[in-house]
Amino acid sequence: MKYSAAIDLGGTNIGIGIVSEEGELVFKTSVPVEDNKNPEALLTQMAEGTKKCIEDCGIEKENIVFVGVGVPGLIEGPKGPVILAANINWHNVDAVSFLEEKIGLPVYLGNDADCAAIGEYHSGSGKQFKSLIMITLGTGIGGGAVANGKLFPGFNGFGGEYGHIPLVHNGVQCACGRKGCFEVYGSANALKRETREAAEQHPESLIWEMCEGDLDNIGGRTAFDAADQGDETGKAVVEQYIDYLADGISGIINMFRPEVIVLGGGVSNQGASLLDPLNEKVEKLCVASDTITAPKVVKATLGNSAGIIGAGLLGF
Amino acid sequence: MKYSAAIDLGGTNIGIGIVSEEGELVFKTSVPVEDNKNPEALLTQMAEGTKKCIEDCGIEKENIVFVGVGVPGLIEGPKGPVILAANINWHNVDAVSFLEEKIGLPVYLGNDADCAAIGEYHSGSGKQFKSLIMITLGTGIGGGAVANGKLFPGFNGFGGEYGHIPLVHNGVQCACGRKGCFEVYGSANALKRETREAAEQHPESLIWEMCEGDLDNIGGRTAFDAADQGDETGKAVVEQYIDYLADGISGIINMFRPEVIVLGGGVSNQGASLLDPLNEKVEKLCVASDTITAPKVVKATLGNSAGIIGAGLLGF
Incomplete structure (x- = not known):
């Protein structure tokens, strides 16, 4: 069996693991990012963490045949360069040459959302399907196909x-420069914003109790939890949010x-209370x-x- | 040189032609549809029209190697069946078997918007590019990639x-069952509707003169023509329309x-007065x-x- 070393690069943490060619994560570790403003320091941490992971994982070195890296940014192709990864201050960074020299293995890059989609396709929810689009509801909306x-x-x-993509023409400002993107209505952050706004308009809502009177305590679950307890404001927020999701999806x-x-993303953990009404709406909104x-x-x-896992499959 | 016979099937007219393997339309004719409610009658007209076209075109029969058909509907694949083509009352029609038997050549089907995209890719505006999406602004918005x-x-x-795709969440009702689709804001029909509505609100607008006092005379060019002559209502309609197009595209x-x-589509004939401001907006609205x-x-x-032309290239 062949294996890869895989890196999931974030702004605060570097996840590193060993992935089998069958898509199994057999070893996992992580390193906190020391300085996310300094690309060379971060690359050095990535190289050293990967070498240590390869030492520690208990798999024979010659069976680990490449390094796959999921990067939170725009990449020219699997050999780079990374054109832009704003959260880690990378602009036109040739990560592949650096890491290949330090680690001594071929290196392949992928966008982090694309890597997650590859992971789910091979080893997760997409296993029995020939095609999938993964949509991750977090700070923004990430996706891969x-x-x-x-x-x-x-x-x-x-x-x-x-x-x-558009959702509300000329709607809420999006970080991308557009207005009214799917992201500013469908992300977990959008759900929190809508929950806060609804609570402000409804002093009688249970949401106030749940966030202990401080709207900053509102999370992606708050409206769902309030709705579960019969709170009308919570129900309205959840219904509106699912409506946005259904339109975009x-x-x-x-x-x-x-x-x-x-x-x-965390919101997907709501399970049936999200997925059942969402599927019902999506079904009606698809062409034909x-x-x-x-x-x-x-x-x-x-x-x-x-x-x-997806990063670890980039080179197989 | 090899050739194909190609059919562009519409609800009122059957365009038939001979296309070279290099994507040149060397002969063209058309037949008015006699009965667009009767699938077999229409298929018979298609078969007879194609045989006549092959007779008349002056190309040696043995060099015409297949028949390509662009269908205004949903197709299971190049060999069909046509699942749904509402304008011609086709539901699960096995057009390929019928036409192959009557004409005696292999038949390939494509969606009509897809065929137009193939045509532009090989022989039109897409010639020097490796990928394109064609968007046709007509009664609705058609497209192919x-x-x-x-x-x-x-x-x-x-x-x-x-x-x-969404453009205005919960906006104008679309024929597809959704609300606020790109089509109901970006199509030629949408432009006409917006022009009519603006004229109703602005009795001083030049639009009234241009449509001779009858809003039913408003076409896709009316607002552009009024704007060209300095009419503020016309300018506002055009600007808003280009805004919608830019958001969707x-x-x-x-x-x-x-x-x-x-x-x-006809709207694209506006040329620079449409394309220059549209490109300026699109450029700003694309990610990164x-x-x-x-x-x-x-x-x-x-x-x-x-x-x-695209239909005629389906089998090469």
Whole structure:
């Protein structure tokens, strides 16, 4: 059996693991980022952490055949350069040459959201499907598509920005420069904002009790928890949020028709209270819904490991 | 040189032509549809029209090697069946078997918008590019994508519904069942509706003169013509329309990143007064616009011939 070393690069933490060619994560460790403003320092930490991981993992060195790296940014291709990764201050960084020299193995890069999609496709919720789009609801909306075993990064690279399609023309300002993107209505951050705004308008809502009178305590679960207890404000926020999600996701389906949509991020842990009404709406909103069955929206199953598993499959 | 017979099937007219393997339309004729409610009658007309076209075109019969058909509907694959083509009352019609038996040549089907995209890719505005998305602004918004010489119909067929992504959440009702689709703000019909509504609110507008006091005379050019003459209402309609187009098109670019967007339909004939401000807006609305150059939006050049040329290339 062949293995890879895999890096899931974040702004505060470097996840490192060993992944088998069958997509199993057999060893996992992590290193806190010391200085996310200094690209060379971060690359050095990545190289040293990877070498230590290879030493410690108990797998024979000659069976570890490459290093895969999931990067939170725009990449020219699997050999780089990383054109832009704002959270770690990378601008046109040739990560591959640096890491290959320090580690002594071939290095392949992937976008982190793309890596998560590859992970779920091979080892998670996408296992029995030929194509999927993974949509991760977090600070923003990340996404990746895999079809017939291959990543679909758009026709020309740089595609797959599923969070940055219109949803509310001239709506809330998005960090990308646009207004009213899917991301500013469908992300976990958007859900928190909508929950806060609804609480401000409804002093009688249970949400106030749940956040102990401090709106900064509102999380992605607060509205769902309030709704579960029968709170009308919570119910309205949840219904509106699912409405936004259904509009965006069905639009993505109308263009790509993957066999399944895999939902990641903390919000997806709401399970049936999110997925049942969401699927009901998505089904109605897909083109020709009375003639062609719409793909189901399901929960991602690998959690944080999806990205590291996907990175570890980049070179197989 | 090999040739194909190609059919561009519409609800009122059957365009038939002979296309060379190099994508040149060398002969063209058309037959008015006698009964668009009767699938077998229409198929018979198609078969007879094609046989007559092959007789009349002056090309040796043995050099015409297949028949390509662009169908305004949902198709299971190049050999059919046609699942749904509402305008011609087709539901699960096995057009290939019928036509192959009557004509005696292999038959390949394609969606009509996909055929137009193939035509522009090989012989029109897409010639020097490796990938394109063609967006046709008509009654609705049709679209097709071609990358590296191959049609991209979505991962699982039935994709490419570029008109049916969200644009205005809970906006104007769309024929597809959704609300606020790109199509109901970006199509030629949408432009006419917005022009009519603006004229109703602005009795002083030149639009009234141009439509001779009858709002039913408003066409896709009316607002552009009024704007050209300095009419404020016309200018506002045009600016708003271009705003909608830019929002939708940049969203599509963010997902697919084709090398070029080709705009078809009558509205695209506005030329620079549409394309210059549109490109300026699209450029700003694409993700990472300060780092990656956005693809240009250009006018389709083949007009009605795009669909027939694309159909004629389905089997080469």
